[in-house]
Amino acid sequence: MDADSMICLSDLVPVLRWSRPQQVADVLADPRLPGGWWASVALSRALGTTGVEWLCDRLSRLAVSRWDHLALTELLPALQVHKVDPALPGWPEPARSAIGGIGGWQRLRRLTAADLRAPAIAAAPETILTAVFREVIGRVPAVSAPAPAGPPTGPAQDAAARPVAQVPAPPPVSDNPLVRLVDAVFREWTPLERAVAIERLFAEEPVSLRTLAHELHVDRDVLSQAQRAAEERVLHWLRSPEGTPVTGHLFRLTEWLGNAATEEQLIGADPAHPIEVPSLGTPLWRVLVALMPDRRLQDGWLVVGDLTRLRERTAQMLGDKTSGEDAVELLAQVGIRAHSAQAWIEALPKVAARPPEPTTTGGFAPLPRRTPGANGHQMRGGVPVPSVAGNLPDAQTAQNALAALTALSGPPRPHLVPEPRAATHAPPLPGPASDPRRWQRIDVTSEHLRGEPVPVPEGYATQLGMRPGTLLSVTGPGDNAVVLVWRDRQPVFDSLQPVLMRLNARPGDSVYVTVDGYRLDAQLTS
Secondary structure, three states: OOHHHHOEHHHHOOHHHHOOHHHHHHHHOOOOOOOOHHHOOEHHHHHHHHOHHHHHHHHHHHHHHOOOOOEHHHHOHHHHOOOOOOOOOOOOOOHHHHHHHOOOHHHHOOOEOOHHHOOOOOOOHHHHHHHHHHHHHOOOOOOOOOOOOOOOOOHHHHHHHOOOOOOOOOOOOOOOHHHHHHHHHHHOOOHHHHHHHHHHHOOOOOOOHHHHHHHHOOOHHHHHHHHHHHHHHHHHHHHOHHHHHHHHHHHHHHHHHEOEEEHHHHHHOOOOOOOEEOOOOEEHHHHHHHOOOOEEEEOOEEEEOOHHHHHHHHHHHHOOOOOHHHHHHHHHOOOEOHHHHHHHHHOOEOOOOOOOOOOOOOOEOOOOOOOOHHHOOOEEOOEEOOOOOOOOOOHHHHHHHHHHOHHHHOOOEOOEOOOOOOOOOOOOOOOOOOOHHHOEEEEOOHHHHOOOOEEOOHHHHHHOOOOOOOEEEEEOHHHOEEEEEEEOOEEEEOOOHHHHHHOOOOOOOEEEEEEEOOEEEEEEOO
Protein backbone atom coordinates (compact mmCIF):
# COMPACT_ATOMS: atom_id res chain seq x y z
CA MET A 1 0.00 0.00 0.00
CA ASP A 2 1.21 3.53 -0.82
CA ALA A 3 2.52 5.15 2.35
CA ASP A 4 0.91 8.44 1.29
CA SER A 5 -2.52 6.93 1.87
CA MET A 6 -1.69 6.26 5.52
CA ILE A 7 -0.73 9.74 6.65
CA CYS A 8 -2.67 12.74 7.85
CA LEU A 9 -1.71 16.36 7.29
CA SER A 10 -0.39 16.57 10.85
CA ASP A 11 2.07 13.77 10.02
CA LEU A 12 3.64 16.03 7.39
CA VAL A 13 3.22 19.24 9.41
CA PRO A 14 3.79 18.12 13.06
CA VAL A 15 3.35 21.60 14.50
CA LEU A 16 -0.39 21.19 13.89
CA ARG A 17 -0.48 18.77 16.81
CA TRP A 18 0.84 21.31 19.30
CA SER A 19 -1.04 24.36 18.07
CA ARG A 20 -4.26 25.45 19.68
CA PRO A 21 -7.09 23.64 17.87
CA GLN A 22 -9.22 26.77 17.55
CA GLN A 23 -6.37 28.75 15.96
CA VAL A 24 -5.88 25.98 13.41
CA ALA A 25 -9.62 25.53 12.83
CA ASP A 26 -10.03 29.25 12.08
CA VAL A 27 -7.84 28.71 9.01
CA LEU A 28 -8.21 25.02 8.02
CA ALA A 29 -11.85 24.29 8.87
CA ASP A 30 -13.92 22.99 5.95
CA PRO A 31 -17.63 22.14 6.29
CA ARG A 32 -17.11 19.06 4.11
CA LEU A 33 -14.58 17.57 6.55
CA PRO A 34 -14.91 16.61 10.23
CA GLY A 35 -13.56 18.83 12.98
CA GLY A 36 -9.82 18.39 13.48
CA TRP A 37 -9.58 16.58 10.14
CA TRP A 38 -5.86 17.40 9.82
CA ALA A 39 -5.16 14.81 12.53
CA SER A 40 -7.74 12.17 11.60
CA VAL A 41 -8.46 12.15 7.85
CA ALA A 42 -6.00 10.63 5.38
CA LEU A 43 -4.24 13.45 3.53
CA SER A 44 -5.03 11.99 0.11
CA ARG A 45 -8.76 12.08 0.92
CA ALA A 46 -8.54 15.58 2.40
CA LEU A 47 -6.85 16.81 -0.78
CA GLY A 48 -9.65 15.26 -2.83
CA THR A 49 -12.01 17.55 -0.92
CA THR A 50 -10.07 20.80 -0.47
CA GLY A 51 -7.66 20.73 -3.39
CA VAL A 52 -3.90 21.25 -3.20
CA GLU A 53 -3.91 25.00 -3.89
CA TRP A 54 -6.42 25.83 -1.16
CA LEU A 55 -4.60 23.73 1.42
CA CYS A 56 -1.13 25.11 0.63
CA ASP A 57 -2.46 28.67 0.74
CA ARG A 58 -4.04 28.08 4.17
CA LEU A 59 -0.89 26.48 5.53
CA SER A 60 1.19 29.43 4.38
CA ARG A 61 -1.17 31.76 6.26
CA LEU A 62 -0.70 29.74 9.43
CA ALA A 63 3.06 29.67 8.94
CA VAL A 64 3.20 33.47 8.72
CA SER A 65 0.67 34.26 11.46
CA ARG A 66 1.36 31.53 14.04
CA TRP A 67 4.61 29.70 13.27
CA ASP A 68 6.91 32.41 11.98
CA HIS A 69 9.59 31.46 14.55
CA LEU A 70 10.03 27.94 13.09
CA ALA A 71 12.49 27.05 10.35
CA LEU A 72 10.90 25.55 7.24
CA THR A 73 12.50 22.18 8.00
CA GLU A 74 10.69 22.23 11.36
CA LEU A 75 7.41 23.19 9.76
CA LEU A 76 7.76 20.57 7.07
CA PRO A 77 10.35 17.94 8.13
CA ALA A 78 10.10 16.22 4.75
CA LEU A 79 12.17 19.10 3.37
CA GLN A 80 15.23 17.60 5.04
CA VAL A 81 15.22 14.69 2.58
CA HIS A 82 13.21 16.11 -0.32
CA LYS A 83 15.37 16.73 -3.37
CA VAL A 84 14.65 19.68 -5.67
CA ASP A 85 16.22 20.76 -8.95
CA PRO A 86 18.21 23.92 -8.01
CA ALA A 87 16.80 25.66 -11.09
CA LEU A 88 13.28 25.18 -9.70
CA PRO A 89 11.70 24.36 -13.06
CA GLY A 90 7.94 24.73 -13.04
CA TRP A 91 7.92 26.98 -9.98
CA PRO A 92 5.76 30.09 -10.33
CA GLU A 93 7.04 33.63 -10.35
CA PRO A 94 7.80 35.63 -8.29
CA ALA A 95 8.53 32.80 -5.82
CA ARG A 96 11.19 31.31 -8.09
CA SER A 97 13.13 34.57 -8.47
CA ALA A 98 12.80 35.37 -4.76
CA ILE A 99 14.27 32.01 -3.76
CA GLY A 100 17.17 32.51 -6.12
CA GLY A 101 17.77 35.94 -4.61
CA ILE A 102 18.11 34.62 -1.07
CA GLY A 103 20.65 31.94 -1.95
CA GLY A 104 18.64 29.09 -3.41
CA TRP A 105 16.75 26.10 -2.08
CA GLN A 106 19.34 24.90 0.43
CA ARG A 107 19.39 28.24 2.26
CA LEU A 108 15.63 28.66 2.04
CA ARG A 109 15.06 25.47 4.05
CA ARG A 110 16.91 26.95 7.03
CA LEU A 111 14.94 30.21 7.11
CA THR A 112 11.82 31.02 9.10
CA ALA A 113 8.69 32.78 7.89
CA ALA A 114 9.87 35.83 9.82
CA ASP A 115 13.14 35.78 7.84
CA LEU A 116 11.14 35.91 4.62
CA ARG A 117 9.72 39.32 5.58
CA ALA A 118 13.09 40.97 4.83
CA PRO A 119 12.69 43.97 2.49
CA ALA A 120 15.30 42.59 0.08
CA ILE A 121 13.12 39.56 -0.72
CA ALA A 122 11.08 40.25 -3.86
CA ALA A 123 8.00 38.21 -2.94
CA ALA A 124 5.59 38.04 -0.02
CA PRO A 125 6.29 35.29 2.54
CA GLU A 126 2.90 33.72 1.82
CA THR A 127 3.77 33.41 -1.88
CA ILE A 128 7.05 31.63 -1.19
CA LEU A 129 5.61 29.38 1.48
CA THR A 130 2.65 28.37 -0.66
CA ALA A 131 5.08 27.22 -3.35
CA VAL A 132 7.15 25.30 -0.77
CA PHE A 133 4.11 23.50 0.65
CA ARG A 134 2.92 22.73 -2.89
CA GLU A 135 6.30 21.18 -3.73
CA VAL A 136 5.80 18.50 -1.06
CA ILE A 137 2.05 18.17 -0.59
CA GLY A 138 1.41 18.32 -4.33
CA ARG A 139 3.13 14.94 -4.67
CA VAL A 140 0.45 13.26 -2.54
CA PRO A 141 -2.23 11.84 -4.84
CA ALA A 142 -5.68 13.23 -4.14
CA VAL A 143 -8.52 10.75 -3.70
CA SER A 144 -12.08 11.88 -4.18
CA ALA A 145 -14.27 11.55 -1.13
CA PRO A 146 -16.72 8.63 -1.32
CA ALA A 147 -20.35 9.41 -2.05
CA PRO A 148 -22.52 9.53 1.10
CA ALA A 149 -24.62 6.56 0.08
CA GLY A 150 -24.20 4.53 3.25
CA PRO A 151 -21.43 2.42 4.74
CA PRO A 152 -19.30 0.28 2.41
CA THR A 153 -20.08 -3.40 2.39
CA GLY A 154 -17.82 -5.12 -0.12
CA PRO A 155 -14.27 -6.36 0.52
CA ALA A 156 -12.79 -3.79 -1.86
CA GLN A 157 -14.41 -0.95 0.02
CA ASP A 158 -13.33 -2.40 3.33
CA ALA A 159 -9.71 -2.57 2.16
CA ALA A 160 -9.83 1.02 0.92
CA ALA A 161 -11.20 2.24 4.23
CA ARG A 162 -8.45 0.56 6.25
CA PRO A 163 -5.45 2.97 6.31
CA VAL A 164 -2.89 0.48 7.64
CA ALA A 165 -3.44 -3.20 7.02
CA GLN A 166 -1.52 -4.19 10.13
CA VAL A 167 -3.66 -1.97 12.39
CA PRO A 168 -7.33 -2.99 12.10
CA ALA A 169 -10.12 -0.84 13.49
CA PRO A 170 -10.22 -1.16 17.28
CA PRO A 171 -12.94 -3.35 18.82
CA PRO A 172 -15.68 -2.00 21.11
CA VAL A 173 -14.44 -0.34 24.28
CA SER A 174 -14.77 -1.76 27.79
CA ASP A 175 -17.31 -0.44 30.30
CA ASN A 176 -14.55 0.22 32.85
CA PRO A 177 -14.17 4.02 33.15
CA LEU A 178 -10.38 3.99 33.34
CA VAL A 179 -10.01 1.67 30.36
CA ARG A 180 -12.58 3.71 28.46
CA LEU A 181 -10.62 6.90 29.12
CA VAL A 182 -7.31 5.46 27.92
CA ASP A 183 -8.93 3.80 24.91
CA ALA A 184 -10.59 7.07 23.84
CA VAL A 185 -7.19 8.78 23.66
CA PHE A 186 -5.63 6.24 21.32
CA ARG A 187 -8.71 5.83 19.15
CA GLU A 188 -8.15 9.40 18.00
CA TRP A 189 -4.60 8.68 16.84
CA THR A 190 -3.70 8.20 13.20
CA PRO A 191 -3.18 4.60 12.05
CA LEU A 192 0.58 5.17 11.82
CA GLU A 193 0.81 6.53 15.36
CA ARG A 194 -1.36 3.73 16.69
CA ALA A 195 0.90 1.19 15.00
CA VAL A 196 3.87 2.75 16.82
CA ALA A 197 1.97 2.60 20.11
CA ILE A 198 0.97 -1.05 19.66
CA GLU A 199 4.26 -2.40 18.36
CA ARG A 200 6.75 -0.22 20.25
CA LEU A 201 5.50 2.03 23.03
CA PHE A 202 3.32 -0.49 24.87
CA ALA A 203 4.50 -3.81 23.49
CA GLU A 204 5.85 -6.58 25.70
CA GLU A 205 8.66 -7.12 23.18
CA PRO A 206 9.04 -3.91 21.10
CA VAL A 207 10.05 -4.43 17.50
CA SER A 208 12.76 -2.33 15.91
CA LEU A 209 11.92 0.72 13.85
CA ARG A 210 13.44 -0.95 10.80
CA THR A 211 11.25 -4.04 11.16
CA LEU A 212 8.09 -2.04 11.74
CA ALA A 213 8.83 0.28 8.83
CA HIS A 214 9.24 -2.76 6.58
CA GLU A 215 5.96 -4.26 7.78
CA LEU A 216 4.05 -1.01 7.25
CA HIS A 217 5.80 -0.16 3.95
CA VAL A 218 6.86 3.28 5.14
CA ASP A 219 10.20 5.02 5.29
CA ARG A 220 12.09 4.52 8.55
CA ASP A 221 12.55 8.27 9.03
CA VAL A 222 8.82 8.85 8.62
CA LEU A 223 8.14 6.19 11.24
CA SER A 224 10.74 7.68 13.58
CA GLN A 225 9.03 11.06 13.33
CA ALA A 226 5.68 9.39 13.98
CA GLN A 227 7.08 7.79 17.12
CA ARG A 228 8.49 11.07 18.39
CA ALA A 229 5.14 12.76 17.74
CA ALA A 230 3.31 9.92 19.51
CA GLU A 231 5.57 10.12 22.55
CA GLU A 232 5.14 13.86 22.88
CA ARG A 233 1.41 13.49 22.35
CA VAL A 234 1.27 11.13 25.35
CA LEU A 235 3.17 13.70 27.42
CA HIS A 236 0.81 16.51 26.54
CA TRP A 237 -2.21 14.34 27.33
CA LEU A 238 -0.83 13.34 30.73
CA ARG A 239 -0.19 16.98 31.58
CA SER A 240 -3.67 18.06 30.50
CA PRO A 241 -6.84 18.05 32.65
CA GLU A 242 -8.12 15.10 30.61
CA GLY A 243 -5.20 13.00 31.85
CA THR A 244 -5.78 13.74 35.55
CA PRO A 245 -7.65 10.48 36.31
CA VAL A 246 -4.74 8.46 34.91
CA THR A 247 -2.04 10.47 36.68
CA GLY A 248 -3.98 10.21 39.93
CA HIS A 249 -4.33 6.46 39.45
CA LEU A 250 -0.60 6.15 38.77
CA PHE A 251 0.25 8.20 41.83
CA ARG A 252 -1.86 6.05 44.18
CA LEU A 253 -0.70 2.85 42.49
CA THR A 254 3.03 3.58 42.77
CA GLU A 255 2.57 4.66 46.39
CA TRP A 256 0.98 1.30 47.21
CA LEU A 257 3.42 -0.79 45.17
CA GLY A 258 6.54 0.84 46.61
CA ASN A 259 9.98 0.40 45.07
CA ALA A 260 9.54 -3.31 44.34
CA ALA A 261 6.40 -5.37 43.71
CA THR A 262 5.61 -8.51 41.79
CA GLU A 263 4.00 -8.35 38.39
CA GLU A 264 1.01 -10.18 39.85
CA GLN A 265 0.63 -7.58 42.58
CA LEU A 266 0.60 -4.91 39.89
CA ILE A 267 -2.05 -6.76 37.88
CA GLY A 268 -4.16 -7.50 40.93
CA ALA A 269 -3.99 -4.01 42.43
CA ASP A 270 -7.12 -2.90 40.58
CA PRO A 271 -9.85 -4.77 38.66
CA ALA A 272 -9.21 -2.54 35.64
CA HIS A 273 -5.60 -3.64 35.20
CA PRO A 274 -6.14 -7.00 33.43
CA ILE A 275 -8.73 -5.50 31.02
CA GLU A 276 -7.53 -5.05 27.48
CA VAL A 277 -7.46 -1.54 26.00
CA PRO A 278 -9.23 -2.29 22.70
CA SER A 279 -7.51 0.32 20.54
CA LEU A 280 -4.09 -0.98 21.63
CA GLY A 281 -4.80 -4.69 22.03
CA THR A 282 -2.86 -4.78 25.29
CA PRO A 283 -3.97 -4.89 28.94
CA LEU A 284 -4.21 -1.66 30.86
CA TRP A 285 -1.50 -2.63 33.33
CA ARG A 286 1.10 -2.81 30.57
CA VAL A 287 0.16 0.68 29.40
CA LEU A 288 0.55 1.95 32.96
CA VAL A 289 4.00 0.39 33.26
CA ALA A 290 5.11 2.22 30.11
CA LEU A 291 3.97 5.48 31.71
CA MET A 292 6.14 4.92 34.80
CA PRO A 293 9.56 6.42 33.97
CA ASP A 294 11.33 5.47 37.18
CA ARG A 295 10.62 1.71 37.20
CA ARG A 296 10.44 -1.22 34.82
CA LEU A 297 9.60 -4.91 34.81
CA GLN A 298 12.58 -7.16 35.50
CA ASP A 299 12.33 -10.90 36.08
CA GLY A 300 8.70 -10.70 37.18
CA TRP A 301 9.24 -7.67 39.43
CA LEU A 302 8.33 -4.02 38.91
CA VAL A 303 11.38 -2.28 40.39
CA VAL A 304 12.68 1.26 40.74
CA GLY A 305 16.24 1.14 39.42
CA ASP A 306 18.19 -2.07 38.89
CA LEU A 307 16.80 -5.35 40.24
CA THR A 308 20.16 -7.03 40.82
CA ARG A 309 21.59 -4.09 42.76
CA LEU A 310 18.48 -3.83 44.93
CA ARG A 311 18.68 -7.57 45.67
CA GLU A 312 22.33 -7.31 46.65
CA ARG A 313 21.69 -4.30 48.84
CA THR A 314 18.75 -5.82 50.67
CA ALA A 315 20.54 -9.16 51.13
CA GLN A 316 23.36 -7.33 52.92
CA MET A 317 20.88 -5.38 55.04
CA LEU A 318 18.89 -8.45 56.09
CA GLY A 319 21.74 -10.78 56.91
CA ASP A 320 20.11 -13.86 58.45
CA LYS A 321 16.74 -12.18 59.01
CA THR A 322 14.32 -14.01 56.76
CA SER A 323 10.99 -13.04 58.36
CA GLY A 324 9.43 -11.07 61.16
CA GLU A 325 8.90 -7.41 61.88
CA ASP A 326 12.64 -6.60 61.88
CA ALA A 327 12.97 -7.77 58.26
CA VAL A 328 9.86 -5.84 57.23
CA GLU A 329 11.18 -2.67 58.87
CA LEU A 330 14.57 -3.02 57.19
CA LEU A 331 12.99 -3.46 53.77
CA ALA A 332 10.76 -0.46 54.41
CA GLN A 333 13.93 1.65 54.55
CA VAL A 334 14.48 0.98 50.83
CA GLY A 335 10.85 1.47 49.88
CA ILE A 336 9.65 -2.15 49.84
CA ARG A 337 6.16 -2.29 51.32
CA ALA A 338 5.09 -4.73 54.03
CA HIS A 339 2.77 -6.61 51.67
CA SER A 340 5.74 -7.28 49.34
CA ALA A 341 8.40 -7.98 51.96
CA GLN A 342 8.04 -11.75 52.32
CA ALA A 343 7.86 -12.34 48.58
CA TRP A 344 11.00 -10.22 48.15
CA ILE A 345 12.86 -12.16 50.83
CA GLU A 346 11.88 -15.51 49.30
CA ALA A 347 13.18 -14.34 45.92
CA LEU A 348 16.61 -13.32 47.24
CA PRO A 349 19.66 -15.51 46.44
CA LYS A 350 19.97 -18.46 48.78
CA VAL A 351 22.38 -18.09 51.71
CA ALA A 352 25.28 -20.55 51.53
CA ALA A 353 24.46 -22.01 54.98
CA ARG A 354 21.10 -23.18 53.82
CA PRO A 355 20.77 -26.58 52.19
CA PRO A 356 20.65 -26.21 48.43
CA GLU A 357 17.27 -26.51 46.81
CA PRO A 358 16.72 -27.33 43.15
CA THR A 359 15.34 -24.35 41.33
CA THR A 360 14.81 -23.35 37.74
CA THR A 361 15.45 -19.67 38.26
CA GLY A 362 19.22 -19.50 38.18
CA GLY A 363 19.83 -19.46 41.94
CA PHE A 364 16.71 -17.51 42.92
CA ALA A 365 13.67 -18.97 44.64
CA PRO A 366 10.59 -19.10 42.41
CA LEU A 367 8.32 -16.14 42.93
CA PRO A 368 5.16 -17.03 44.89
CA ARG A 369 2.05 -17.37 42.81
CA ARG A 370 -0.59 -14.87 43.75
CA THR A 371 -4.13 -14.59 42.52
CA PRO A 372 -4.83 -11.31 40.70
CA GLY A 373 -7.34 -9.09 42.43
CA ALA A 374 -9.63 -9.06 39.40
CA ASN A 375 -11.11 -12.39 40.51
CA GLY A 376 -12.69 -10.82 43.57
CA HIS A 377 -10.02 -11.41 46.25
CA GLN A 378 -9.54 -8.29 48.38
CA MET A 379 -6.68 -9.45 50.65
CA ARG A 380 -2.99 -10.20 50.03
CA GLY A 381 -1.17 -11.90 52.91
CA GLY A 382 -3.56 -10.32 55.37
CA VAL A 383 -3.08 -6.83 53.87
CA PRO A 384 -6.04 -5.26 52.04
CA VAL A 385 -5.49 -4.40 48.38
CA PRO A 386 -6.87 -0.92 47.73
CA SER A 387 -9.23 -0.40 44.82
CA VAL A 388 -8.56 2.76 42.88
CA ALA A 389 -11.17 2.42 40.16
CA GLY A 390 -13.53 5.34 39.83
CA ASN A 391 -11.84 7.46 42.53
CA LEU A 392 -10.89 10.63 40.70
CA PRO A 393 -8.32 12.83 42.48
CA ASP A 394 -8.88 16.35 43.65
CA ALA A 395 -6.78 19.19 42.34
CA GLN A 396 -4.09 18.85 45.03
CA THR A 397 -3.71 15.13 44.40
CA ALA A 398 -3.39 15.80 40.69
CA GLN A 399 -0.64 18.34 41.35
CA ASN A 400 1.18 15.84 43.57
CA ALA A 401 0.86 13.30 40.81
CA LEU A 402 2.39 15.68 38.30
CA ALA A 403 5.37 16.25 40.60
CA ALA A 404 5.82 12.57 41.46
CA LEU A 405 5.40 11.03 38.03
CA THR A 406 8.17 11.90 35.69
CA ALA A 407 6.07 10.33 33.00
CA LEU A 408 4.73 13.86 32.83
CA SER A 409 8.16 15.18 32.06
CA GLY A 410 9.40 12.71 29.50
CA PRO A 411 8.87 9.52 27.61
CA PRO A 412 10.70 6.46 28.70
CA ARG A 413 12.07 4.16 25.99
CA PRO A 414 13.56 6.20 24.19
CA HIS A 415 10.97 8.13 25.63
CA LEU A 416 8.56 5.31 26.31
CA VAL A 417 10.41 2.41 24.67
CA PRO A 418 14.10 1.67 24.07
CA GLU A 419 15.61 0.63 20.83
CA PRO A 420 16.80 -3.00 20.83
CA ARG A 421 20.25 -2.93 22.36
CA ALA A 422 23.10 -3.21 19.92
CA ALA A 423 26.04 -5.51 20.45
CA THR A 424 28.37 -2.53 20.72
CA HIS A 425 27.91 0.67 22.69
CA ALA A 426 28.54 4.21 21.53
CA PRO A 427 31.78 5.72 22.80
CA PRO A 428 31.36 7.89 25.90
CA LEU A 429 31.02 11.63 25.40
CA PRO A 430 33.92 13.89 26.38
CA GLY A 431 33.62 14.92 30.05
CA PRO A 432 32.95 18.46 31.34
CA ALA A 433 36.64 19.08 31.95
CA SER A 434 37.68 18.22 28.38
CA ASP A 435 34.74 19.85 26.56
CA PRO A 436 33.01 22.34 28.92
CA ARG A 437 30.95 23.99 26.16
CA ARG A 438 28.84 20.85 25.72
CA TRP A 439 27.95 20.52 29.40
CA GLN A 440 25.60 22.54 31.57
CA ARG A 441 26.24 22.75 35.31
CA ILE A 442 23.27 22.38 37.65
CA ASP A 443 23.52 23.07 41.37
CA VAL A 444 21.11 20.60 42.93
CA THR A 445 18.44 21.86 45.33
CA SER A 446 15.82 20.05 47.37
CA GLU A 447 13.21 21.40 44.95
CA HIS A 448 15.00 19.70 42.05
CA LEU A 449 14.95 16.40 43.96
CA ARG A 450 11.19 16.76 44.43
CA GLY A 451 10.74 16.99 40.67
CA GLU A 452 10.35 20.73 40.20
CA PRO A 453 11.57 22.42 36.97
CA VAL A 454 15.27 23.12 36.53
CA PRO A 455 16.04 26.39 34.66
CA VAL A 456 18.85 26.49 32.11
CA PRO A 457 20.36 29.47 30.26
CA GLU A 458 18.79 30.55 26.99
CA GLY A 459 22.12 30.08 25.23
CA TYR A 460 22.22 26.43 26.23
CA ALA A 461 18.70 25.82 24.87
CA THR A 462 19.54 27.72 21.69
CA GLN A 463 22.64 25.55 21.25
CA LEU A 464 20.27 22.55 21.20
CA GLY A 465 18.29 24.11 18.36
CA MET A 466 15.36 25.28 20.51
CA ARG A 467 13.29 28.46 20.34
CA PRO A 468 10.64 29.91 22.65
CA GLY A 469 7.56 27.70 22.71
CA THR A 470 9.36 24.53 21.59
CA LEU A 471 9.82 21.23 23.40
CA LEU A 472 12.63 18.66 23.24
CA SER A 473 12.23 15.19 24.73
CA VAL A 474 15.39 13.13 25.32
CA THR A 475 16.31 9.83 26.95
CA GLY A 476 18.40 10.02 30.09
CA PRO A 477 20.34 7.42 32.08
CA GLY A 478 18.38 4.27 32.82
CA ASP A 479 15.96 4.95 29.92
CA ASN A 480 14.36 7.74 31.97
CA ALA A 481 12.80 10.43 29.83
CA VAL A 482 13.55 14.12 30.28
CA VAL A 483 11.75 17.02 28.62
CA LEU A 484 13.31 20.42 27.96
CA VAL A 485 10.63 23.08 27.48
CA TRP A 486 11.11 26.72 26.53
CA ARG A 487 8.22 28.43 28.33
CA ASP A 488 7.82 32.16 27.77
CA ARG A 489 11.34 33.56 28.26
CA GLN A 490 12.79 30.75 30.37
CA PRO A 491 13.86 27.30 29.11
CA VAL A 492 13.66 24.62 31.80
CA PHE A 493 14.06 20.90 32.26
CA ASP A 494 10.54 19.95 33.26
CA SER A 495 12.03 17.57 35.84
CA LEU A 496 15.42 15.98 36.43
CA GLN A 497 14.21 13.94 39.39
CA PRO A 498 14.82 10.45 37.88
CA VAL A 499 18.31 11.47 36.71
CA LEU A 500 19.24 12.98 40.08
CA MET A 501 17.87 9.97 41.96
CA ARG A 502 19.91 7.64 39.78
CA LEU A 503 23.05 9.66 40.56
CA ASN A 504 22.15 9.66 44.27
CA ALA A 505 22.51 13.44 44.19
CA ARG A 506 21.85 15.56 47.26
CA PRO A 507 21.14 19.27 47.79
CA GLY A 508 24.30 21.25 47.21
CA ASP A 509 25.81 18.75 44.74
CA SER A 510 26.86 19.87 41.27
CA VAL A 511 25.63 17.82 38.34
CA TYR A 512 26.71 18.31 34.73
CA VAL A 513 24.29 17.39 31.92
CA THR A 514 24.74 17.28 28.17
CA VAL A 515 22.44 16.41 25.27
CA ASP A 516 23.71 14.47 22.28
CA GLY A 517 20.94 14.02 19.73
CA TYR A 518 18.06 12.51 21.70
CA ARG A 519 20.29 11.23 24.54
CA LEU A 520 21.02 13.02 27.81
CA ASP A 521 24.09 12.15 29.87
CA ALA A 522 24.72 13.35 33.42
CA GLN A 523 27.75 13.31 35.72
CA LEU A 524 27.94 14.03 39.43
CA THR A 525 31.08 15.88 40.47
CA SER A 526 33.04 14.33 43.31
